[in-house]
Amino acid sequence: xxxxxxxxxxxFIVEDEKEIASVVDMYLQAxxxxxQMFLDGTNVVEAVKEQSPSVVLLDLMLPGKDGLTxxxxxxxxxxVPIIMTTAKVEEVDxxxxxxxxxxxxxxxxxxxxxxxxxxxxxxRRLDKQFVPSSKEALQVDESSQTIQYQQKVISLTTVExxxxxxxxxxxxxxYSRQQILDLVYSDYRVxxxxxxxxxxxxxxxxxxxxxxxxxxxxxIYGAGYKFEPWY
Numbered sequence: 001x002x003x004x005x006x007x008x009x010x011x012f013i014v015e016d017e018k019e020i021a022s023v024v025d026m027y028l029q030a031x032x033x034x035x036q037m038f039l040d041g042t043n044v045v046e047a048v049k050e051q052s053p054s055v056v057l058l059d060l061m062l063p064g065k066d067g068l069t070x071x072x073x074x075x076x077x078x079x080v081p082i083i084m085t086t087a088k089v090e091e092v093d094x095x096x097x098x099x100x101x102x103x104x105x106x107x108x109x110x111x112x113x114x115x116x117x118x119x120x121x122x123x124r125r126l127d128k129q130f131v132p133s134s135k136e137a138l139q140v141d142e143s144s145q146t147i148q149y150q151q152k153v154i155s156l157t158t159v160e161x162x163x164x165x166x167x168x169x170x171x172x173x174x175y176s177r178q179q180i181l182d183l184v185y186s187d188y189r190v191x192x193x194x195x196x197x198x199x200x201x202x203x204x205x206x207x208x209x210x211x212x213x214x215x216x217x218x219x220i221y222g223a224g225y226k227f228e229p230w231y
Contacts, residue, residue: 009054009123010034014044014070015085016062020108024057027112028119041065045073049223052173053080055122057115058102060086068100075101077223079172081122085110138210140168149210159184160203163196167217167227176224200225 011033015021018039025035036053038044042064048056056074060067071082082101087108104118139148145161146153156164162184167175175183177196185195204217214230 010036010051011119012036012038012044012047012053012056012058014038014041014057014062014067015059016040017059023112024115027116031116031120033119041067041070044070048074048078048080049174052078052170054126055119056080056082057119058082058084060084060088071102072100077174077220081126083115083118083122085115138168138212140165147207147210149212152210154206154209156203156206159199160206163199164203164217164227167225171227171229174220174223174226179224 011028013021013024013028013035015024015037016039021037021039025037028035036047036051038047041062044056044058044065047053058067058070062070067084067086071084074080074082081103083104083106084102085106085108103122106115106118141148142161142165145156145158147156147164148154163180166180166183167173180196200217200219204215207216212230214228216227216230218226218228220226
């Protein structure tokens, strides 16, 4: 069933024409997708950092901050799929938009059904990224606090395991140090950002023993940490 996991996805609609935004919003919700509308570009980048949407529908011409600037700033910390929408159809605009990191382009006037179809196609590609084969998958065992990859197994401390599980459970979502402190260190000890960094270092060192194709824990400068699947 196509919509089985749909409600797990949130779509940002960044469009200054309220009537257009409302129609797209209605069609996406009818497809059982969660949505959030932005009628200007002022707070979009911060909202992406905080909420990690699945797809951003981003208009090119916006008050507050234009779409190209927003796209460029998002690409500094996130790989969230961005579908740009615009009434400017010149080829140079298409190229500029895609060169700065947009994943797709829809020219106005467009039908809301077309936009929903583009979003669904993007989500299908996104979901497939996170379904590894049994050979590629990490085996995470909460009862023993171990992680297995193919024939190799590592044991983690409770804090290391909880930290890994937080990041692993939300692929590509960036967690700030403060969010990690709030979500992982629940015993109210006096913990600093440096403690988080230290546990990340220890966790990375252990994960290298699994010999995965790529290092899965990534540090995002000025933002925090994320789990980045290689499969």
